[in-house]
Amino acid sequence: MALLVHKYGGTSMGSTERIRNVAKRVAKWARAGHQMVVVPSAMSGETNRLLGLAAKLAPAGATQDNGRELDMIAATGEQVSVGLLAIALQAEGIAAVSYAGWQVPITTDSAFTKARIKSIDERRVKADLAAGKVVVIAGFQGVDAQGNVTTLGRGGSDTSAVAVAVAVRAAECLIYTDVDGVYTTDPRVVPEARRLKTISFEEMLEMASLGSKVLQIRSVEFAGKYRVPLRVLSSFTPWDIAIEDEAVSGTLITFEEDEKMEQAIVSGIAFNRDEAKISLLGVTDKPGIAHQILGPVAQANIDVDVIIQNVSHQGRTDFSFTVHRNDYARTMELLKTSVVPKTGAADLIGDPKICKVSIVGIGMRSHVGVASKMFAVLSEEGINIQMITTSEIKTSVVIDEKYMELAVRALHKAFDLEQSPP
């Protein structure tokens, strides 16, 4: 019998019928003797509805100022969810109590609409658990030191669940969602994609940031930092499946490196077609040049992903990076008007029709030749590699977007990902 945190996403909470199913599932775990904390999201569509009302009243461009009020409004979605889930649990005969973020309290900084959790007071929750109650805590929200309501940004409920799990020292944090786990790659691209039974936190971080949008990346960082085992599993299995089966379903994200030893070198293929690449050619290679180029971009609030600068020739080098495709035109304009003149770049070129494909695997640390095998596979398919970056457990290439599916399928097959590890 363990202390467990369950997290249910907006789709799982999308109607009273679905909330009743969540309650039946949680009740099953509680009756089996587990101490249960549940962190639900707002009912699907509710956060958008609320922010849509606010958008109708806010003048364009004034969003900076009204973050505090947007958080007041958005936080109500989860508050409704916890109340409804507590009532549904009571209807199942399970003692349950709901808390908004400020009631726990979950204390955050004051960065409205994207706050970060600073601390969680676990005492009230622990006392309720000791009294035999299921505790239902609103995800996505907290309260700052001045007593203002804050929210953690989209997907923040995952982070709430993990942070609560850390605070109460839960044995595991189970993230119920509308997929049944983490796959070797997107099954829509590679039908042979296989669900991973386990994945390391580091791999999951690379997979998440590369577009496997199963979990909010901050929640994975958090879980990894505090060593809370995370499990991603489906909320659409029948609520009354046996606990023994449910407890090992989905994908376990773990810090146990031992388990990984037996596994494949490459765990998955991630990809992202939302990016655009930009290159400044022949810039003077002197200290501060990277900041001179990317400083104005960061100031314009444009996120940069891949950054590549190779060795220089005769004091000049080429500087490349990628941005979200939606920011491509704005970034090009910004560079043309305020960066190119100052850096003396010979040319500015860009391409929005690219994609990034990555192989991810903790085994790459100890196995040489993984990257070169990737390049060989792409070469065999006649795919030209435009950019390359690597990290300890990831190798990414930028290629023409029309080759994306071909590249992902070829790599998935070449690294034997469709078969279970030995």
Add this chain to the structure above:
Amino acid sequence: MALLVHKYGGTSMGSTERIRNVAKRVAKWARAGHQMVVVPSAMSGETNRLLGLAAKLAPAGATQDNGRELDMIAATGEQVSVGLLAIALQAEGIAAVSYAGWQVPITTDSAFTKARIKSIDERRVKADLAAGKVVVIAGFQGVDAQGNVTTLGRGGSDTSAVAVAVAVRAAECLIYTDVDGVYTTDPRVVPEARRLKTISFEEMLEMASLGSKVLQIRSVEFAGKYRVPLRVLSSFTPWDIAIEDEAVSGTLITFEEDEKMEQAIVSGIAFNRDEAKISLLGVTDKPGIAHQILGPVAQANIDVDVIIQNVSHQGRTDFSFTVHRNDYARTMELLKTSVVPKTGAADLIGDPKICKVSIVGIGMRSHVGVASKMFAVLSEEGINIQMITTSEIKTSVVIDEKYMELAVRALHKAFDLEQSPP
């Protein structure tokens, strides 16, 4: 320039367009130099929508236990309203900040779904006002000593507004609603009904409790007790009418008895056709008989309105009272099975087809013959009076419901209510 509290009902907050109008109206007052606190209700329909979701999940009959969760859910309606109104005010260029009940805090007892306000900490509000901000406070809700969210029951936002006005020592509390004031009687029954420019708190209490559903009765009690002038006025006038005109519109509910001296003896005719009368005939007239009859009724959570017991003859008396018509059958059954046998009543009779008509006026205190004039008027119309009760400023009669309109019109005319007072 004064410190004022504005309260806007759910209809006034019913859409983003209407919220924008509220913001423009409040902005007009703020720009004129007034310190403004605004207490809005939830958008119309929202509280019902939220409680409807909860009702789908709660098993029938378990409502006693889940009051705490119902309040968590229902309170979000007003929280959304304050956030939206603050954003709309900011869009008008007015500095504004919103607060949920727990943030002020508005402290209540723990009677979930029908809590009573115990205290309001005015310091945060006062500091914001001093800093030139409009303060928007969620109506209908508070927080108990244990940090649980509570609500004040239907119409509770009126009480919130008055309580806030008391706490901040506002010069006046303006209740914006969908009617333009308090009338001498219901204009749908008497087209000549006239809007009262002023009415005393005591008269308003009698009018409110008798069915002029303009204000929650507790808010009037509260305002009277703490001597805060209340004004009921329409939120459907154009937002940009001159403040001088708006400030004297509607009906002022006042504790200034002086103003009343010039006015009519009778201020209005109230009526209620939701009641049913019940009589126990020939009960033994001994100490405790009233409690013996009404104790079981109260225990069954049935509200009793009028209660009449006349002098007894030969040790026996008739005991009559009225209940809401919806409770009629249940009350009759209860009396038949558990009261009649014990009290030795000779007979139990009842009639759900009655109505109550009342004349209300603070002038009745000092003028004899007002009640007898009422009886004379009804007699001239051939209306039989079934029951009579009186208080200091009110005389009520129970009559057959088919005579209600006739009685109200005749009384309205006889007491010269269609004409303005001299």
